[in-house]
Amino acid sequence: MPILLTSPEDTMEFGAMLAQAMLDSPLRTIYLFADLGGGKTTFTRGFTAALPGGDQAEVASPSFTLCNVYPTRPEVLHADLYRLSENASLPEEMEEMLDEGDPFLILEWPQYLAPERRAAERLDIYLDPVQGNDAKALDKTAESCQTFRLATMKAHGDAADALLRNLKTRLERRFAPADKA
Numbered sequence: 001m002p003i004l005l006t007s008p009e010d011t012m013e014f015g016a017m018l019a020q021a022m023l024d025s026p027l028r029t030i031y032l033f034a035d036l037g038g039g040k041t042t043f044t045r046g047f048t049a050a051l052p053g054g055d056q057a058e059v060a061s062p063s064f065t066l067c068n069v070y071p072t073r074p075e076v077l078h079a080d081l082y083r084l085s086e087n088a089s090l091p092e093e094m095e096e097m098l099d100e101g102d103p104f105l106i107l108e109w110p111q112y113l114a115p116e117r118r119a120a121e122r123l124d125i126y127l128d129p130v131q132g133n134d135a136k137a138l139d140k141t142a143e144s145c146q147t148f149r150l151a152t153m154k155a156h157g158d159a160a161d162a163l164l165r166n167l168k169t170r171l172e173r174r175f176a177p178a179d180k181a
Contacts, residue, residue, distance in 0.1 A: 003151050004130070004175055005148060005175065006148045006149075008042050012045055012046025013174070014046065014171075015043040015045065015047035016047065016049060017167065017171065018163075021163055025159055025162070025163050026159045027159040027160050028121075029104075029121065029122040030104070030107070031122055032110070033126045034126070034149075040127065041108075043125070045059040051073065051074075054070070056071050057071060064083075066079060066094075067080075075103040076105075077098070077105045079108065082109040087113075087115075089114060090113070105119075119156070122156045122157065123153060123163065124156065125153050125154075126151070126152040128149065129148070130149065
């Protein structure tokens with residue numbers, strides 16, 4: 001299910017819509033696939049702000065810390081595997097947090113996670129640049145100054161599939177479906 005994001009505000013709103021829907025869902029895991037400067041942290045900022053307690057969170061890229069924990073209800077674990085080698089596992093402290101509670105996990109660079117370590121129940125989101133004459137800056141990197149983002153979602157598991165089915169009409173109504181843009 002692709003949608004077109006034409007600004008950082010769109011990306012944040014998309015994140016907020018998913019957060020609100022996931023509050024009423026057993027789904028707790030999102031994997032974000034995007035290049036550097038691709039909108040992953042912007043998405044997470046919108047997601048986190050939409051949750052109870054989100055106004056107390058200072059969302060930042062976890063590239064150097066590997067994981068940020070935000071004081072939302074439920075908590076958000078915002079993790080980044082970019083600095084790890086391929087076929088990595090989540091750091092032990094993160095595994096413990098996931099086992100002990102019911103937090104949301106937003107994982108950047110999940111392609112570095114060993115396939116056997118990937119959550120069976122998750123939503124994969126791909127944020128890909130789309131070139132266009134009418135495109136405008138979405139991020140602060142030079143290569144993104146003429147791009148929109150195409151967000152494509154792929155459900156893994158029943159809860160993720162149900163979430164996408166329930167959100168499909170709202171997302172299409174708010175964001176131009178990519179095939180009609």
